[in-house]
Amino acid sequence: LSSPGSATGLRVADAGERALIERIRSRVPPPNSSLVVGIGDDAAVAAPERGALQVLTTDALVEGVHFDRRFSTPADIGHKALAVNVSDVASMGGASRLALLSLMLPPDTALSDVDELIDGLLGLAKRLRIGLAGGNITRSPGPLVVDVTVIGSVRPRRILTRGGGRAGDDLYVTGRIGAALAGLEWLREQCRTQSGAPPHPADELMAECVERYRRPEPRSRLGAMLGRTRAASACMDLSDGLADAITQMSSASRTGAKLDASLRPIHPSADAWFSQ
Amino acid sequence: LSSPGSATGLRVADAGERALIERIRSRVPPPNSSLVVGIGDDAAVAAPERGALQVLTTDALVEGVHFDRRFSTPADIGHKALAVNVSDVASMGGASRLALLSLMLPPDTALSDVDELIDGLLGLAKRLRIGLAGGNITRSPGPLVVDVTVIGSVRPRRILTRGGGRAGDDLYVTGRIGAALAGLEWLREQCRTQSGAPPHPADELMAECVERYRRPEPRSRLGAMLGRTRAASACMDLSDGLADAITQMSSASRTGAKLDASLRPIHPSADAWFSQ
Numbered sequence: 001l002s003s004p005g006s007a008t009g010l011r012v013a014d015a016g017e018r019a020l021i022e023r024i025r026s027r028v029p030p031p032n033s034s035l036v037v038g039i040g041d042d043a044a045v046a047a048p049e050r051g052a053l054q055v056l057t058t059d060a061l062v063e064g065v066h067f068d069r070r071f072s073t074p075a076d077i078g079h080k081a082l083a084v085n086v087s088d089v090a091s092m093g094g095a096s097r098l099a100l101l102s103l104m105l106p107p108d109t110a111l112s113d114v115d116e117l118i119d120g121l122l123g124l125a126k127r128l129r130i131g132l133a134g135g136n137i138t139r140s141p142g143p144l145v146v147d148v149t150v151i152g153s154v155r156p157r158r159i160l161t162r163g164g165g166r167a168g169d170d171l172y173v174t175g176r177i178g179a180a181l182a183g184l185e186w187l188r189e190q191c192r193t194q195s196g197a198p199p200h201p202a203d204e205l206m207a208e209c210v211e212r213y214r215r216p217e218p219r220s221r222l223g224a225m226l227g228r229t230r231a232a233s234a235c236m237d238l239s240d241g242l243a244d245a246i247t248q249m250s251s252a253s254r255t256g257a258k259l260d261a262s263l264r265p266i267h268p269s270a271d272a273w274f275s276q
Numbered sequence: 277l278s279s280p281g282s283a284t285g286l287r288v289a290d291a292g293e294r295a296l297i298e299r300i301r302s303r304v305p306p307p308n309s310s311l312v313v314g315i316g317d318d319a320a321v322a323a324p325e326r327g328a329l330q331v332l333t334t335d336a337l338v339e340g341v342h343f344d345r346r347f348s349t350p351a352d353i354g355h356k357a358l359a360v361n362v363s364d365v366a367s368m369g370g371a372s373r374l375a376l377l378s379l380m381l382p383p384d385t386a387l388s389d390v391d392e393l394i395d396g397l398l399g400l401a402k403r404l405r406i407g408l409a410g411g412n413i414t415r416s417p418g419p420l421v422v423d424v425t426v427i428g429s430v431r432p433r434r435i436l437t438r439g440g441g442r443a444g445d446d447l448y449v450t451g452r453i454g455a456a457l458a459g460l461e462w463l464r465e466q467c468r469t470q471s472g473a474p475p476h477p478a479d480e481l482m483a484e485c486v487e488r489y490r491r492p493e494p495r496s497r498l499g500a501m502l503g504r505t506r507a508a509s510a511c512m513d514l515s516d517g518l519a520d521a522i523t524q525m526s527s528a529s530r531t532g533a534k535l536d537a538s539l540r541p542i543h544p545s546a547d548a549w550f551s552q
Contacts, residue, residue: 044333045331053324058412100333133332134333149334159321
């Protein structure tokens with residue numbers, strides 16, 4: 001864990017924009033053949049998937065709003081910035097293919113932190129076969145900002161929207177909810193009661209919650225599968241919680257929703273945390 | 277011209293994210309048929325142009341780095357945030373088709389300023405037939421940030437890169453340079469010598485420089501034409517000045533460059549400004 005000003009070594013202020021781009025480019029694996037022009041020109045050029053539609057989404061992580069450098073490593077932040085976008089593409093029934101990274105860096109950011117952030121993003125990208133096609137780097141006079149755009153593809157009849165729900169449909173979530181929030185609350189409590197960066201939780205269940213907060217795993221295969229099989233009539237990313245998602249989906253689908261609170265699939269560790 | 281805290285009326289802090297998205301969506305004209313899913317779902321879905329490659333670029337305007345709210349109206353900022361991206365697509369020989377808008381708003385931003393920013397962006401978008409497909413809004417604990425991604429298209433044989441130059445090629449710029457910088461310097465000088473927002477320049481030539489700084493006009497038709505006709509072997513957006521562009525293009529094209537300084541096409545008003 002590092003915070004601004006704490007790390008030793010070179011900082012963003014010591015490097016120019018070109019040097020930073022070169023530094024990032026050197027970490028990016030060679031692109032696949034669908035990327036005609038990659039990092040380093042005025043724009044990237046890519047071949048779209050034949051017969052597919054483009055899925056386009058952008059989501060930013062802002063320091064002090066979406067993350068705290070005491071709670072997340074630079075690699076966690078890079079991972080999460082890509083993950084939240086992949087999750088949006090998956091919830092449309094699509095597959096993520098390319099990413100653009102727009103970085104806004106405070107001048108005192110350690111270059112080693114930038115490297116780690118990139119590696120965190122590239123680790124997830126490699127696993128999901130997403131190519132980093134390009135992006136932008138600029139100085140930030142305020143927070144660290146990691147703004148990612150993901151371009152995916154979806155077959156025309158496989159698109160899932162929020163508005164496809166009909167009266168009588170059942171409502172599912174793809175996992176067990178509450179773990180990330182429990183993890184965040186645990187980290188906050190550790191920071192109140194201890195000095196320095198929070199330790200790794202000794203408790204295995206709480207460790208899982210903290211991991212879910214730091215490194216959410218986008219349901220990319222499941223999203224594409226739900227689009228392909230039409231097993232779902234509507235779909236939505238749960239980024240702002242279950243209650244919000246139900247309100248949004250009901251509104252878009254012009255229907256109501258009835259929830260049996262006892263059936264909410266709460267993560268057991270989260271359940272234990274919130275019941276204590 | 278408005279600055280944080282100076283305007284009356286509702287502010288970003290008074291509205292929720294959903295209300296802001298709804299506010300923006302209400303200003304966006306109905307999309308054309310290639311946009312299958314627009315603003316308001318987890319991601320946008322669009323039909324790619326048949327037989328074309330995708331051009332992808334992202335560029336952010338950060339308050340205090342790329343703009344000053346004393347010098348530019350919210351509408352100027354919205355216009356410029358789109359223009360710099362369109363310029364990148366044009367320099368690849370491509371045509372801009374869709375945009376994503378990622379906004380980071382300080383809580384004290386007036387909602388009327390957000391409206392004007394959107395209208396400034398949409399004004400240019402309408403003129404260039406670019407659809408606003410989606411985006412993201414978040415709070416900023418620091419500067420106002422307008423991060424735009426543009427998705428364009430280009431035919432495979434029409435791509436212009438920085439690296440296509442060969443020894444013996446002539447070097448051209450598409451207009452006369454220096455006007456935007458002269459305009460910015462004029463605005464700065466006005467701010468030093470007067471209180472409040474700078475007035476509109478009485479001098480017609482200086483007014484043109486200020487306009488070039490506030491509302492750069494991307495050379496979108498010319499870029500697409502250079503790609504189509506192959507009149508250029510290489511091309512680059514001049515965002516960081518002529519000297520930088522020549523260095524970048526020479527390096528990418530593995531060649532040198534010889535410049536007759538007297539032949540630089542300096543804008544006459546800029547020439548007068550810098551000679552004074």
